[in-house]
Amino acid sequence: MSDLIVNGGKPLSGTITPSGNKNSALPIVCATLLTDEPVHLTNVPDITDLNKIVKFMTDHGSKISWDRTTGEMHVDHSGFQSELVSNELPQDMRSTVLLYPALLRRLKKITINATAKGCSLGVREIDPHLEIFSKLGAVIDAGEPLVIALPGGFTGNRHWCDYMSVTVTENFLMAASVAKGTSTLINAASEPHVQDLCAALTAMGAKIDGIGTSMLRVEGVEKLHGCKASIATDYHEVVTFLALGAITGGEIRVKNSLPHHFDLIVRAFAKLGVIVEHEGDTAIVRRNQSLIIEQPFTSNLLTKIEAAPWPYFSVDLLPLMIALSTRATGTIHFWNKVYENGFSWMPELAKFGAHVLVSDPHRVNVFGSRPLRPAVVDAPYVIRAAIALYMVAASIPGRSVVKNADTIKRAHPRFVENLRALGADVEWK
Numbered sequence: 001m002s003d004l005i006v007n008g009g010k011p012l013s014g015t016i017t018p019s020g021n022k023n024s025a026l027p028i029v030c031a032t033l034l035t036d037e038p039v040h041l042t043n044v045p046d047i048t049d050l051n052k053i054v055k056f057m058t059d060h061g062s063k064i065s066w067d068r069t070t071g072e073m074h075v076d077h078s079g080f081q082s083e084l085v086s087n088e089l090p091q092d093m094r095s096t097v098l099l100y101p102a103l104l105r106r107l108k109k110i111t112i113n114a115t116a117k118g119c120s121l122g123v124r125e126i127d128p129h130l131e132i133f134s135k136l137g138a139v140i141d142a143g144e145p146l147v148i149a150l151p152g153g154f155t156g157n158r159h160w161c162d163y164m165s166v167t168v169t170e171n172f173l174m175a176a177s178v179a180k181g182t183s184t185l186i187n188a189a190s191e192p193h194v195q196d197l198c199a200a201l202t203a204m205g206a207k208i209d210g211i212g213t214s215m216l217r218v219e220g221v222e223k224l225h226g227c228k229a230s231i232a233t234d235y236h237e238v239v240t241f242l243a244l245g246a247i248t249g250g251e252i253r254v255k256n257s258l259p260h261h262f263d264l265i266v267r268a269f270a271k272l273g274v275i276v277e278h279e280g281d282t283a284i285v286r287r288n289q290s291l292i293i294e295q296p297f298t299s300n301l302l303t304k305i306e307a308a309p310w311p312y313f314s315v316d317l318l319p320l321m322i323a324l325s326t327r328a329t330g331t332i333h334f335w336n337k338v339y340e341n342g343f344s345w346m347p348e349l350a351k352f353g354a355h356v357l358v359s360d361p362h363r364v365n366v367f368g369s370r371p372l373r374p375a376v377v378d379a380p381y382v383i384r385a386a387i388a389l390y391m392v393a394a395s396i397p398g399r400s401v402v403k404n405a406d407t408i409k410r411a412h413p414r415f416v417e418n419l420r421a422l423g424a425d426v427e428w429k
């Protein structure tokens with residue numbers, strides 16, 4: 001594991017072009033395994049999660065050429081083997097679950113030894129995935145190991161999810177696209193990355209209605225074909241750099257910033273006193289923002305940022321807002337409606353001197369603007385928490401260490417190089 005060594009207190013300023021979104025790239029690369037025809041992808045981020053998926057595919061006969069500098073990837077699965085070398089699928093990443101639909105279609109049976117764990121934000125259950133597969137024709141043997149069989153191919157069906165799950169919706173889309181007949185998913189997730197997968201599948205010949213809504217209708221086709229697709233900008237990275245400008249008092253401009261997805265995100269920044277402007281598709285945070293927590297019109301209420309499945313404010317962005325709030329004057333309430341372990345890193349934040357009251361597993365209050373001091377903190381296996389701890393360290397003059405921060409490499413290519421280009425004093429050790 002590597003640590004981030006931070007000499008904080010320097011304003012970060014400059015212009016940044018964000019990379020492709022991990023949560024778009026992973027399902028799209030997994031979806032390419034649904035066809036034997038070549039697929040050409042652009043803006044593919046050079047991240048460790050994707051390296052693991054690509055290694056798994058090439059170990060099993062796929063030909064993948066990936067120029068990690070330009071982000072161009074050419075994929076050809078025509079040589080993918082009809083048996084797995086072992087039952088070991090890529091580990092320590094949630095997206096391993098996104099391989100199941102294409103593997104089931106190709107191999108008719110998969111054996112799973114370990115569940116698909118990602119960031120340690122909660123249990124990361126796979127039951128809703130099994131429900132989807134079973135509705136679409138799979139037979140589940142829920143022993144140890146878990147065996148999923150698909151003797152007759154996917155068959156269309158209707159399913160109403162317990163909750164709006166991103167990867168469950170993505171697995172439904174992949175399986176239903178090649179199922180016999182029509183499938184409907186109600187209470188579907190609609191995150192930007194789910195929409196990106198829909199666009200890529202459509203380019204491969206899938207017939208999907210209701211993209212961006214909570215009800216998806218998919219008319220199965222016999223075969224998907226090759227295509228060209230681009231991975232969309234990582235909106236998490238856009239928010240990360242804007243928040244870094246705000247917390248360090250610098251001026252940051254982020255290109256290709258997807259303003260059409262940002263209304264509520266801009267609103268969340270405003271609650272912390274940060275004005276995000278747009279010039280075309282460049283997002284800007286000007287220098288020396290007044291970090292003052294907005295007061296609600298209703299008396300005796302706390303300003304709050306609540307996170308839930310899209311189009312709510314994203315749970316993955318919550319840690320960045322929490323970091324920012326430690327530097328803002330006033331008190332604010334954060335509510336993570338999704339994960340039961342999303343605030344495990346609050347004691348680390350306290351090591352900097354931040355004052356955070358954890359009310360219950362889903363809710364915290366931050367009493368901002370407490371005097372902060374440099375510290376040595378331990379990052380949990382949660383990408384955005386590691387970044388949030390870095391953000392606070394970057395705002396405090398002096399030397400801090402964010403230990404075990406390399407989970408950041410799961411989602412953000414050249415993170416430290418980008419920070420240095422903005423004037424940060426930071427290195428991996």
Ligand SMILES: CC(=O)N[C@H]1[C@@H](OP(=O)(O)OP(=O)(O)OC[C@H]2O[C@@H](n3ccc(=O)[nH]c3=O)[C@H](O)[C@@H]2O)O[C@H](CO)[C@@H](O)[C@@H]1O
Nearest residue numbers: 023094095124125163164165166167168309315316338339
């Ligand atoms: C690879 C990928 O795309 N990962 C994202 C995906 O993970 P992932 O698809 O694993 O997340 P889910 O949407 O399934 O939600 C995770 C967990 O939250 C709980 N839950 C979720 C929604 C809800 O309304 N109620 C509820 O209880 C469930 O226990 C579930 O297991 O979506 C998460 C939620 O946006 C993000 O944090 C992850 O970055």
Ligand SMILES: C=C(OP(=O)(O)O)C(=O)O
Nearest residue numbers: 094095118119316383384
């Ligand atoms: C929680 C995340 O990822 P994963 O679902 O892959 O663990 C994330 O990207 O913030």
